[in-house]
Amino acid sequence: MSMSKILPVKGARDFYPEEMAMRGWLYRNIRVVSESFGYQEFEGPFLERLELYAAKSGDELVKQQSFVFEDRGGEMIALRPELTPSLARMVATRSQALPRPIRWWSFGPFWRYERPQKGRSREFFQWNIDILGVDTPQADAELAAVAAVFFRNLGLPSSAVRILVNSRTLAEIQLETIGIPSDLRQQTFRAIDRLDKMDQRKWEAYASEVGLSDDQILALQDVLTDTEAWKQSKQLVSFFEAVEKLGVSDYIEYDPSIIRGLDYYTGIVFEARDADRRHRAILGGGRYDDLVSIVGGDPVPGVGFAMGDVVIGLVLEDAGVSPELRPNPAQILLVAFDEASLLQTLSISSELRASGLRAEWYPQADRIKTQLKYADRQGIPIVLILGPDELANGQVTIKDMRSGDQISLDRSDMIEHIGEIL
RNA sequence: GUGGCCGUAGCUCAACGGCAGAGCGCCUGACUGUGGAUCAGGAGGUUGCGGGUUCGAAACCCGUCGGCCACCCCA
Numbered sequence: 372m373s374m375s376k377i378l379p380v381k382g383a384r385d386f387y388p389e390e391m392a393m394r395g396w397l398y399r400n401i402r403v404v405s406e407s408f409g410y411q412e413f414e415g416p417f418l419e420r421l422e423l424y425a426a427k428s429g430d431e432l433v434k435q436q437s438f439v440f441e442d443r444g445g446e447m448i449a450l451r452p453e454l455t456p457s458l459a460r461m462v463a464t465r466s467q468a469l470p471r472p473i474r475w476w477s478f479g480p481f482w483r484y485e486r487p488q489k490g491r492s493r494e495f496f497q498w499n500i501d502i503l504g505v506d507t508p509q510a511d512a513e514l515a516a517v518a519a520v521f522f523r524n525l526g527l528p529s530s531a532v533r534i535l536v537n538s539r540t541l542a543e544i545q546l547e548t549i550g551i552p553s554d555l556r557q558q559t560f561r562a563i564d565r566l567d568k569m570d571q572r573k574w575e576a577y578a579s580e581v582g583l584s585d586d587q588i589l590a591l592q593d594v595l596t597d598t599e600a601w602k603q604s605k606q607l608v609s610f611f612e613a614v615e616k617l618g619v620s621d622y623i624e625y626d627p628s629i630i631r632g633l634d635y636y637t638g639i640v641f642e643a644r645d646a647d648r649r650h651r652a653i654l655g656g657g658r659y660d661d662l663v664s665i666v667g668g669d670p671v672p673g674v675g676f677a678m679g680d681v682v683i684g685l686v687l688e689d690a691g692v693s694p695e696l697r698p699n700p701a702q703i704l705l706v707a708f709d710e711a712s713l714l715q716t717l718s719i720s721s722e723l724r725a726s727g728l729r730a731e732w733y734p735q736a737d738r739i740k741t742q743l744k745y746a747d748r749q750g751i752p753i754v755l756i757l758g759p760d761e762l763a764n765g766q767v768t769i770k771d772m773r774s775g776d777q778i779s780l781d782r783s784d785m786i787e788h789i790g791e792i793l
Numbered sequence: 794g795u796g797g798c799c800g801u802a803g804c805u806c807a808a809c810g811g812c813a814g815a816g817c818g819c820c821u822g823a824c825u826g827u828g829g830a831u832c833a834g835g836a837g838g839u840u841g842c843g844g845g846u847u848c849g850a851a852a853c854c855c856g857u858c859g860g861c862c863a864c865c866c867c868a
Contacts (some may be wrong), residue, residue: 376861379859381858381860434864435866436868437796452813452868453868456868457868483866486865487859487860487861488861489860489861489862497868561842631867651867655868679867706826708826727867738825738827739825739826739827739828740826740827741828742828743827743829744827744828746828747828748828754828756827765865768826770828772828775827777827
């Protein structure tokens with residue numbers, strides 16, 4: 372424990388090969404689903420001027436929850452806490468040149484200066500995927516479908532995760548109908564956001580503290596339990612129709628209490644939760660039609676979501692579908708018997724690599740037993756043994772660790788044989 | 794940023810004022826050309842760190858760092 376006195380910084384994680392294998396697996400799955408819908412990978416800078424975020428997210432968020440420092444030129448720099456503003460800038464910069472629709476995705480590190488807890492660290496990896504230049508509900512539906520297909524690919528059934536959808540446009544109309552004045556809208560949204568965190572009495576007290584009348588609170592509760600209200604929204608009707616055609620209806624449902632915290636959302640908003648609500652939101656997103664113009668470009672509508680690596684990992688674990696990954700990539704271990712055969716394994720290993728195989732050689736002539744044990748522990752499926760007998764006959768012995776079968780054959784036949792059993 | 798719970802071997806934990814331990818994992822041997830199973834042995838600790846109380850502290854007190862929980866917020 373006190374092996375090293377210098378610990379990782381609070382909320383940062385070491386990625387040993389095992390964890391790195393998991394991250395790589397996530398990244399690969401993200402790539403597969405993103406690309407299957409035609410999205411292109413991009414990346415923004417990890418460092419941004421602080422002002423970029425001030426533009427859109429409240430100053431509280433920026434000042435208290437970002438890693439910020441002053442560079443040597445006196446510039447205030449932030450470690451990026453999110454990608455969407457960078458994306459908006461990149462799109463704004465080439466707004467004229469980029470063919471629409473713009474379908475982009477990204478996976479990279481982000482930082483938030485928050486108190487770490489389960490499912491929340493200060494340094495984390497996030498998948499971002501966005502479609503810009505279209506404002507149709509079908510585009511929103513595609514993003515929800517991307518998320519649903521991703522879950523399905525990972526082995527998370529719709530009984531385990533749900534994508535909950537609402538429309539801010541609809542929510543605003545609902546508040547207006549109830550007679551909640553627009554200056555109470557923000558706070559009312561916040562109260563809605565907290566609905567599932569408080570019991571009813573507490574929530575009512577909170578709502579009344581915010582300035583809502585008893586009648587308004589009652590009416591609001593009606594609205595928030597009306598699971599049919601989406602039918603009043605043309606937007607949502609089209610959205611669910613598209614979701615149906617995309618074949619992911621089972622994952623996606625209307626939830627009038629979904630609001631999302633961010634100020635820049637303008638239309639449909641959604642988040643994914645595990646069915647038992649044991650964890651924070653797995654991903655969250657929505658439509659942001661004004662953001663590109665806020666960062667100084669011609670208006671470009673957009674919709675997208677972001678998913679952190681931490682919560683999805685916990686959810687996969689809970690569902691029992693976390694993959695068993697082998698950090699060691701080698702397909703073949705070359706086992707030597709003595710100094711002479713060890714040298715021979717070097718040239719054989721090169722030969723194997725030249726034919727596209729991943730081969731690792733054991734770097735000292737330990738007992739065969741020890742070397743096989745290493746292969747076993749590392750999960751290397753094939754061992755190539757080279758001892759005096761093999762050397763004398765120009766042969767190699769190839770052992771399949773999974774079946775235990777082994778065969779000695781001429782060196783010229785080894786690659787073909789390996790190809791057969793691999 | 795506020796309040797609370799917790800830090801003992803790589804991991805999960807025991808000892809709770811009086812010799813720092815177990816299981817798992819790791820290494821070695823039984824088995825000098827063959828992994829997994831079994832058995833035997835071994836390595837690995839300034840009890841997160843710093844101070845205080847005490848004859849004596851892993852334990853009690855204070856501080857600090859880290860983890861977790863609630864708040865806050867969730868980009």
